[in-house]
Amino acid sequence: MQGLFKNDEVIDVTYQATKITTGLLDVTMKIYDESRALDAINFPDVVMTEIGTTGRYYGAFTPDVEGVWTVLINSATKPGEVVKTFMVTAHNIDSVGDAVAALNNLSTAQVNVEVDSALADYDGPTKAELDASELAIRGVDSDTLKTLSDQLDAVEGPPMVG
Numbered sequence: 001m002q003g004l005f006k007n008d009e010v011i012d013v014t015y016q017a018t019k020i021t022t023g024l025l026d027v028t029m030k031i032y033d034e035s036r037a038l039d040a041i042n043f044p045d046v047v048m049t050e051i052g053t054t055g056r057y058y059g060a061f062t063p064d065v066e067g068v069w070t071v072l073i074n075s076a077t078k079p080g081e082v083v084k085t086f087m088v089t090a091h092n093i094d095s096v097g098d099a100v101a102a103l104n105n106l107s108t109a110q111v112n113v114e115v116d117s118a119l120a121d122y123d124g125p126t127k128a129e130l131d132a133s134e135l136a137i138r139g140v141d142s143d144t145l146k147t148l149s150d151q152l153d154a155v156e157g158p159p160m161v162g
Contacts, residue, residue, distance in 0.1 A: 005063070006092035012060045013071055015048055018078040020055030027057045027075045034067025034088070048073070063088040 005011050017024055027050075031043035042064070048057035063069050066088050074081045091099075125133070138148070 003086065004092055005086050005088050006095060007063060007066050007088050007090060009092065010060050010062050011069075011086055011088075012058060013048075013073070013084065014051075015057045015059075015073045015082060017055045017057060017075060018080045021075075021078045022050065022053045022055045024050065024057065024075050024077055026077055027073065029059045029061070030072045030074075031061050032070040032072070033063070034065050034069060036068075036070065066090060 013029060015027060015029070017027065025047075027048040029046040029048055030038060031046070033039045033043065043061060046059040046061060048059040050057050057073075061069075061071070063086070069086045069088055071084050071086075072081055073084070138144070143151075
């Protein structure tokens with residue numbers, strides 16, 4: 001994955017030609033949308049432009065929905081396909097940073113009001129509810145949590161691959 005990008009914002013793509021070949025006019029970028037489909041109507045092939053005479057070529061596209069987008073870059077003159085993927089979301093790192101920065105503008109009084117409101121809304125368990133939960137965990141024979149843990153450790157399962 002080549003980073004995190006925001007929906008409806010331009011993604012610039014750079015390609016290094018095989019053997020740093022300069023002067024190519026047929027470096028193209030095919031764009032596959034979030035459904036992994038080549039959408040030639042909304043995203044026609046992009047002919048990439050060389051940066052000076054560096055053998056590096058650039059192009060851009062603007063994704064219109066969230067998801068994983070893929071580009072395939074190739075040149076008929078210097079074959080060798082390159083594939084890059086881009087994660088497109090509702091936010092990019094800049095918008096997340098801006099949101100976090102905005103949180104820093106809260107005053108202590110504003111934080112206290114929100115905390116007081118949350119605590120007032122909180123309906124914690126009663127002692128009777130806690131005792132009932134503990135009994136449900138231990139069972140009627142009142143096993144300790146240590147005993148239950150030892151019993152679970154003794155259970156054997158099939159080998160697995162993660």
